[in-house]
Each structure stands twice: as C-alpha cells, then as structure tokens.
Amino acid sequence: MNLENFELIYKENRVKIKDKAKIKSKLGEIVGNENVSDKEIDILAYNKDTTLITLNWTLEGKIAALPDFIVWPETPEQISSILRLANEEKIPVIPFSEGSGVVGGAIPIYGGIILDMKKFNKILEINDKDLTVTCEAGINGMNLERYLNAKGYTGGHIPQSLYTSSVGGWIAHRAAGQFSSKYGKIEDIVMGMELVLPQGDIIKFKTIARASTGPQLDKLFIGNEGTLGIVTKATLKIWPYPEKRALISYAFPTFEDSLEATRQILRQQIYPAVIRIYDADETNRHFGHIEKAKDKVMVVFVCEGIERLVDLEETITRETCEKNNGIYCGEAPVEHWFETRFKVTETSSTPTFKIVADTIEIGFLWDKAADMYHSVIEATKKIQGVMMMTAHVSHFYPNGVGFYFTFAGIPPKEKTDFEFYQEVWNCVVKTVLDMGGTISHHHGIGLNRAQWMPVEWGKSFDTLKSIKKLLDPNNILNPGKVYESAWKEGGRN
Ligand SMILES: Cc1cc2nc3c(=O)[nH]c(=O)nc-3n(C[C@H](O)[C@H](O)[C@H](O)COP(=O)(O)OP(=O)(O)OC[C@H]3O[C@@H](n4cnc5c(N)ncnc54)[C@H](O)[C@@H]3O)c2cc1C
Structure with missing residues (x-):
C-alpha cells in the first residue's frame, strides 16, 4: 500500500518533521521501541475518529489526516517526557483513546504524535464507604461498568458508545450518559483526577466530595478535549446496583404534550434515570411495531433505585403523563429500547x-x-x-x-x-x-464546531484562548481544535 496514492483531506499546514528517525528513536527511549510505530498500517488506522462525514471520505478513497507516529505510553511520567520532547521539537500531540468522538476531536489534522491511551486500562480501587472507583483513564467504559456490576455497583454513566469509549474520553468532552437524569453527567460524577499538562507537569486534584478552596481549577479540565491536559487517572462516583427498575412508556398526541409532561415530572423533583422523548418521525422509526404509538410521540422512562422510592417515582411519573394526555404503552417499548440502545x-x-x-x-x-x-x-x-x-x-x-x-x-x-x-x-x-x-449539549466542539465558538462564548472566548496560550504556549496539544477553526479550510472534498 502506498499512502501517497490517496487524497489527503488535511494536508495544508502539516508539520514537517526534519529528522523522523531521530524523533522515533527518542520516543522509543521513552516508551520502549515496541510502543512506537510509524508503520503505514498503524498511521492509517488513526487517520480519523467516528465523525460521520469522514466515513463518506473513506468510502471515496480519501484519507482525513495522517499522524507521523503512534505511541502507547503506560505511565504519566512517559506522557510527561513525550510532551517535553514535543515542545522542544514543536510537534503536535493528539490524545486518542477509543476514537468514538464524533466531532473530529482526535483527528491529527497537522500530523504529529498520536498518544493512544489504551494501556491506561487498570481499575485501581473501589471504596465502598466513599462510593468511589479509581481507575486509569484509558479504561474502556463497558469493561469498567461490567466490573462494577459484578461487584454490586453501577457507575451510572452509560453513553450509547459505552462499548467504544473510555473514561478519559468521557471527561475530555463532558459526556452525558443515557441514565443522566438520576446519576448526572460526567462533570457531576468525577471526584478526583490526575493529568499531564501540555508542558509535561503532572498534576493531581484530590478526591473530595466538595471544597471551597478558590476557583475549582479541576473543572477547567472537564471538557478540555485533549487541548489543556491529558487525563491519566480519575476517581468517579459509583452507586449500589439498583434494587428495582420500573419500565414505563407513554405515547403523546403532540410533541408539546410530551415536553410538558416531562417538565412537570422534573419540577416535582422526580428524576427517572432515563427519559427519552422521540418525535413522531423517530417514534414511527423506532416504535413502529407499537400500535398505540403510531404517529404519536413516544416517551420511555426508567426509574431505578431502592424499591420504595422507585414505586413513588413511578406513581408520580404515570399520574403526570396521564394528566398531559399520555396513553400508557406498558413495558414493551422500554424493553425494546434496552435491546436496541447501543445499535447505531x-x-x-x-x-x-x-x-x-x-x-x-x-x-x-x-x-x-x-x-x-x-x-x-x-x-x-x-x-x-x-x-x-x-x-x-x-x-x-x-x-x-x-x-x-x-x-x-x-x-x-x-x-x-x-x-x-x-x-x-x-x-x-x-x-x-x-x-x-x-x-x-455533550458531543463537544472538536474540529467541526470550533468555527462557532466566538459566537457561543462572546467576549469570554478571549479569556479561554488566553488560558490555552498560558498552559500550551507552543500550541502542541491537539492544535486546530476548540479555539481555532481548521474545519472550514481543511475539510474539502
Ligand atoms: C455510536 C456513538 C454513540 C455515542 N453516544 C454518546 C453518548 O451517549 N454520550 C456522549 O456524551 N457521547 C457519545 N458519543 C460521542 C463521544 O464523544 C464518545 O463516544 C466518547 O465519549 C469519546 O471517548 P473516546 O474514549 O472514544 O475518546 P476519543 O474519541 O478517542 O477522543 C475524544 C476527544 O477527547 C480527547 N481525549 C481522549 N482521551 C483523552 C484523555 N485521556 N485525556 C485528554 N483528552 C483525551 C481526544 O483528543 C479527543 O479530542 C457517541 C459516539 C458514538 C460513535
């Protein structure tokens, strides 16, 4: 295979690494030669994430972008040394975990070093009294959840990409899971973290339920999308595995009715773990086999936790749906949702x-x-x-x-x-x-939303860019994302 024969979408502004052999050898000294690659087959495998348009490109024989090296570090100290080298040589470093991001965040648009986090895959400790789990950031989400379930817990963070995403990836883009109304989003779940900053410093945020110790700097790194630091370890909240689950579904005549019913449920401080409203087109697509839901708006709920509380949540959820013209559709639609929830x-x-x-x-x-x-x-x-x-x-x-x-x-x-x-x-x-x-709401900015950041943030975007500059003066950590828009110019086909 000769990669030169393929059209490269992101070729402008690619870094020119003068002495690739020297850099490869230095990376090998840091992580071991077996953990560095510049083989075509490897760099091709990291040309993109799961952004859908890049799949159209692939099918047309085009390559989104090519990194120069892939490294598989195992310790924060190794990451620190890689970042120090990258700063000296002005080579981009792109954190990459499971590549399920959908906004181009892990695409190596200027080439450089892909830093694959998959070797950070250990679960270090469960603390039953504190209800926490500490793990390395590259661990696969499903592996973590299965482990927790086997010990009688749930992590409560179940994104649709559970099988193909990592804890570090969740933190990096402020993820939200399907059970988020009860357990919160990832920013509610992270209690402590270890990170490596762009210039190689290793920092730790201690695990604590809450603190009043000045601005909460840790929050800056939740959603940093691999531009301000690389998450290497995290302590997350866990919960006892739910004693009971109630599966509830209602079909509503209008979208407005369904929104009003759910709004009223939350206003009563009832938080079903899962709430999903499907507009009429999606209802026909996903629940076409449910006669009562035909041309209506389907809403599925899952209430879970201790039995007495779940019973009360179910009662209030059902009463409120019925008050708002909901037609009860039973458990079957929710069972169907459970069976198909990871299918994309x-x-x-x-x-x-x-x-x-x-x-x-x-x-x-x-x-x-x-x-x-x-x-x-x-x-x-x-x-x-x-x-x-x-x-x-x-x-x-x-x-x-x-x-x-x-x-x-x-x-x-x-x-x-x-x-x-x-x-x-x-x-x-x-x-x-x-x-x-x-x-x-939860996929992040990455490459394809960066162009709208000045409007989204207004004047405060300047402050955000100053923070990036302060932490990463050489702009080596995941350049071209979040703060600058390379999407417009780069992605031509
Ligand atoms: C089918 C499908 C369903 C999805 N469902 C959901 C969903 O329900 N909820 C949701 O929130 N998202 C969802 N997503 C999008 C989401 O971005 C990813 O699934 C996931 O959380 C990203 O994790 P990852 O490990 O794959 O990260 P990657 O794709 O490898 O990286 C994502 C970004 O984070 C950075 N990064 C990765 N690891 C680290 C690290 N350790 N430290 C610092 N930066 C890092 C990368 O540089 C990149 O910018 C879905 C995506 C797909 C394809």
Missing part, C-alpha cells in the same frame, strides 16, 4: 448508500424548547437534498433539555458532500444560536 447502524451505514448524515445535539432552556425544535425542523427541511430531519430529547433538567437531531440527505449535483453537510450544520447551529441555545 441506522446512521453509521448511511454513507455506504452515498447518503450524507449526521447527528447534532444541542441544549435549550424549557421556555422556548418546543419553538426551537419546530424552527430547526422547518429550516433544515427547506435545504435542497435533505430527506430526513428528526429529533429525540434525551437529557433533562428542571430548567432545560438536551435535543438530539439526526439528518440525512443526498447533496444536489452542484454540491460536494462536505458543502451539503456544512449547509445543514450551519442551518441548525444558526437557528439554535439565534434562539438562545447552546451549540453542543
């Missing part, structure tokens, strides 16, 4: 049919949530080539919600896949920003 072939297989698709999750306060949903659907359906634009609501707070849109279409002849893809993204983001929402 619907969207991930679309590029094989030359369809351009993606998912866009955003956050909104309750007040204009329904208006925002209708505005996004109406605006995007006007775009030539869009065949489908649907949504579900999967994250809930007493004050607002996280929406998850899915689009698919075939670009008109005069547009490339990427131009069409950007047109839809632009339309959704503009609508959301104009109406006061946030451009990402």
